[in-house]
Amino acid sequence: MTRRVLILGASGSIGTQALEIIAARDDLEAVGLAVGSDWQTAVAQARGFGLDLIGVADPEAASEAQSNFAGTVLSGQSAARELIGVTAPDIVLNGIVGAAGLGPTIAALTEGVDVALANKESLVIGGELVTELASATGAKLLPVDSEHSALFQLMEHESPDAVSRMVLTASGGPFRGRKQLGGITVEQALDHPTWAMGGRITIDSATLMNKGFEMIEAHHLFRLPYRQIDVVVHPQSIVHSLIDLRDGATLAHLGYPDMRVPIAYALTWPERAEVPVERLDLAKVGTLEFEEPDPVTFRCLGLAREAGEAGGIAPCVLNAADEVAVASFLEGQIEFSQIATVIEQTLEDVGSGAAKGFEELFAVDEASRERASEIIYGLD
Numbered sequence: 502m503t504r505r506v507l508i509l510g511a512s513g514s515i516g517t518q519a520l521e522i523i524a525a526r527d528d529l530e531a532v533g534l535a536v537g538s539d540w541q542t543a544v545a546q547a548r549g550f551g552l553d554l555i556g557v558a559d560p561e562a563a564s565e566a567q568s569n570f571a572g573t574v575l576s577g578q579s580a581a582r583e584l585i586g587v588t589a590p591d592i593v594l595n596g597i598v599g600a601a602g603l604g605p606t607i608a609a610l611t612e613g614v615d616v617a618l619a620n621k622e623s624l625v626i627g628g629e630l631v632t633e634l635a636s637a638t639g640a641k642l643l644p645v646d647s648e649h650s651a652l653f654q655l656m657e658h659e660s661p662d663a664v665s666r667m668v669l670t671a672s673g674g675p676f677r678g679r680k681q682l683g684g685i686t687v688e689q690a691l692d693h694p695t696w697a698m699g700g701r702i703t704i705d706s707a708t709l710m711n712k713g714f715e716m717i718e719a720h721h722l723f724r725l726p727y728r729q730i731d732v733v734v735h736p737q738s739i740v741h742s743l744i745d746l747r748d749g750a751t752l753a754h755l756g757y758p759d760m761r762v763p764i765a766y767a768l769t770w771p772e773r774a775e776v777p778v779e780r781l782d783l784a785k786v787g788t789l790e791f792e793e794p795d796p797v798t799f800r801c802l803g804l805a806r807e808a809g810e811a812g813g814i815a816p817c818v819l820n821a822a823d824e825v826a827v828a829s830f831l832e833g834q835i836e837f838s839q840i841a842t843v844i845e846q847t848l849e850d851v852g853s854g855a856a857k858g859f860e861e862l863f864a865v866d867e868a869s870r871e872r873a874s875e876i877i878y879g880l881d
């Protein structure tokens with residue numbers, strides 16, 4: 502049986518690798534794709550896969566796409582949702598970056614469509630409501646984030662109450678071992694040692710905020726309290742995560758860092774696809790190192806844990822402030838070390854409380870962005 506896949510965020514690193522996997526398999530079919538603004542890539546991909554329908558969120562880019570494409574171009578923030586309705590996929594791969602990915606996750610789950618989730622913000626911002634919605638409609642959330650895919654695979658044959666602890670591995674980013682984060686350039690921060698990814702997630706990896714988000718993501722995916730979720734720094738990125746079991750066994754998931762493995766697993770689950778990645782040679786790797794994260798220098802990790810534990814709207818504020826702070830850093834407006842300052846201040850100013858519904862989360866997201874921008878404006 503062919504599984505029909507809709508790709509959101511098709512021009513990004515996850516989206517393009519997913520399309521390569523789909524092209525190589527008879528049991529997967531791309532039925533639609535959507536991008537934010539990179540309409541040239543979207544049009545080329547649509548031609549390559551014989552699609553006559555694409556989504557382009559940015560209205561200007563969408564009209565460019567329409568004048569260069571014989572098929573239909575859906576435009577605006579609702580494009581992803583409309584695509585889900587029109588293409589009726591079996592699974593949506595959500596590779597959208599940032600808070601913009603939450604709406605499409607909600608739309609797919611509401612329709613009872615499984616989601617291969619690379620957009621971690623869906624769970625960071627709306628974890629409680631998103632997992633409730635998935636349970637209500639019976640749609641599955643299949644993690645694409647490498648650590649969570651590893652945990653998902655490790656958990657497949659374990660009962661949740663046998664798990665005493667989950668350990669997420671972190672590469673430590675380019676600034677591992679530094680005791681202060683002053684004077685860091687954008688170029689240095691974008692130079693990730695083991696994973697090649699988009700701009701925002703690379704900066705989030707350098708601040709360790711990415712790992713903070715991943716703790717929140719793991720909490721919701723696997724329903725484990727935060728005190729049972731730990732992080733260990735592992736610069737080689739060979740071990741992708743571990744679980745401790747109550748009998749004293751620890752299981753780990755290993756492999757060279759290659760996102761095609763978790764993407765293929767999410768798209769073909771519960772089958773295992775043939776994926777043409779380099780096979781792990783531990784003798785060649787030689788040494789695997791592990792160390793405690795440094796929460797004093799890398800404050801974002803602690804801020805994320807606190808926001809996760811507070812729950813409700815706090816992780817939504819955390820993410821919004823981070824998106825704004827990272828964008829400002831990339832534009833040269835603030836120092837790398839000020840990213841954490843902006844997030845901490847925004848969390849304090851916006852406050853916490855229960856998240857009653859998605860509409861409220863969208864409002865909190867907007868208010869937090871405004872507040873973070875004001876804080877940045879006030880910095881010198």
Ligand code: MG
Nearest residue numbers: 646647648715
């Ligand atoms: Mg990850």
